[in-house]
Amino acid sequence: MSRRFHVVIAAVLAFALSGCTFNGIYDLPLPGNKVSKDNGFEISADFSDALNVVPRSAVMVGDVPVGQVEEIVRSGWNARVKMLVRNDVVLPDNAVAEIRQTSLLGEKYVELSAPVGADGKPAGTGKLGPNDVIPMDRTGRNPEVEEVLGALSFVLTGGGLGQLQTITRELNAMMDGRTDKMRDVLTQVNTLVGTLDSQKGDIINALESINGLSQTLVSEKETIGKAIDAAGPAIDVLRDQHDQLVGMLAELDKLGVVGTRVVNATKDDLIAELRHLEPVLRNLSDTGKSLVPGLVTASSYPFPIDAADVIKGDFANVVFSMQVKLTPVSEGGLLPTTLDEIVTLCRGLPTAPICSLASGVFDPICALLPLLPLCEAADPESLAANGQPDTLLHDLLTGKSGDSGAESDADTGSNGLVDLIGGLAGGGKR
Incomplete structure (x- = not known):
């Protein structure tokens, strides 16, 4: 016993005489520690609660020790854990640090790992290097045994179980005798x-x-x-203007009543007029694009619409050339040559009623004036039936004297009133 005591005293004296300082049991090397500053680099991690992590605690990657905790210092209201890891450890610069436990009652250690992406695979970028700091948003810890047991005791000692019993009892009382209705409600839900x-x-x-x-x-x-x-x-x-608006609406209601009565009274006539107007509108629609140019041209008659471009000043020199051809009615013209053509032409004009009444007057006239050009086609038997014309009137019309053997102006080319009427009627000289 004394020998062992002497060995310890000698070791302490040798350490003291060496001139090195001793900071406690943490300065003693742990068995199996192969990490030193020569073959490792230092990193740090911030934790909101470092639990029972102490210096010399292990640092692991995938349950394999790769370093140790060097120091735990305060950083504000949080704990900063400084770690020394081997140089051959390859981790991304966004690595995650968590405090775990080797067993239910085992020691604490720091687990380093790469973050996991949405697909369940490691998702890291860059490389974790010396003096890097892992922030608190990438650190965490596992629940403590004391916390688990405390929560379990709260549930078992009148906490959650007691409340669950009360809830179950009330649900049974609520559904008693109403199972069909509850089943229907659940079906609808x-x-x-x-x-x-x-x-x-x-x-x-x-x-x-x-x-x-x-x-x-x-x-x-x-x-x-x-x-x-x-x-x-x-x-x-x-x-x-509320009152004025209400009054306006009231008067508008009266106007609507009157308008309804008027429409009901005139709708039949209005529908008939619209039906009569339909052919006119249809024909106007059928004219298409030619209606507007036609109206423009008609408004400028007898001058073309481009004539305004050649008129300079207040005057314009215009030369009209007109050719009139007098064609008998029998040839498609408008000049009558017989009494029947006069009557036919007259009946085609607005004076048709008068022409119909006067159609029987021409026979006595031709009987009286048989030498009129228009009476050339008169029937001789009709003239004989009506008698010979008065000789004096005949001579007056023909321009002859009472002496049948004497010659008058007829020899010189004049037949008196007969020639005049014949010329007016279009027959010319016989």
Whole structure:
């Protein structure tokens, strides 16, 4: 016993005489530690709670020790753990640090790992290097045994279990005798949920449309505000003129009653007039594009519409060339040569009623004046039936004297009134 005591005393004295300082048990090397500053680099991680992590605690990657905790210092209201890891450790610069436990009652250690992406695979960028700091948003810890047991004791000692018993008892009392109704309600809820699930695409589209509308309203909120501000004075005017508006609507109601009565009384005639107007409008529609040019040309008759471009000043020199051809009615013209043609032409004019009454007057005239050119086609038997004309009147009309053997102006080319009437009637000289 004394020998061992002497060995310890000798070791302590040798360490003291070496001139090195001793900071406690943490300065003693742990068995199996192969990390030193020569073959490792230092990193740090910030934790909101470092639990029971102490210097010399292990640092692991995939349950393999790769370093140790060097120091734990305060950083504000949080703990900063400084670690020394081997140079051959390759981790992304966004690595995650968590405090875990080797077993239920085992020691704490720091687990370093790469972050996991949405597909469940490691998603890291860059490389973790010396003096890098892992922030608190990428650090965490596992629940402590004391926390788990405390929560379990709260559930078991009148907490959640007691409340669950009360809830179960009340549900049984509520559903007692109402099972059919509850089953029907659950069936309807199931149908509702199934309908909503089948229409979730439409619901999502509607929500996206509402979102777009909301964004539009937000972007136009200044314009909407100005519109609402401008509507204020208009509303004040409408409020001040409320009585006048009510009176106007009352009079408008009376006008509607009168208008209804008028429409009911005249609708049959109006429909008939519209039906009569339909052929006219249809013909106007059938004219197409030729109606407007025709109206423009008619308004400028007898001058073409381009004549305005050649008129300079107040005067215009215009030369008209007119050719008149007197063609008998029998050849398609308008010049009558017989009494029948006169009657035919007269009956084609607005004076047709007068011509019909006077159609029997020409026979006595031709009997009296058989030498008229228009009476050339008269029937001789008709003239004999009506008698010979008076000789004096005959001589007057023909320009002859009472002496049948004497010659008059007829020899010189004049037949008196007969020639005059014949010329007016278009027969010319016999």
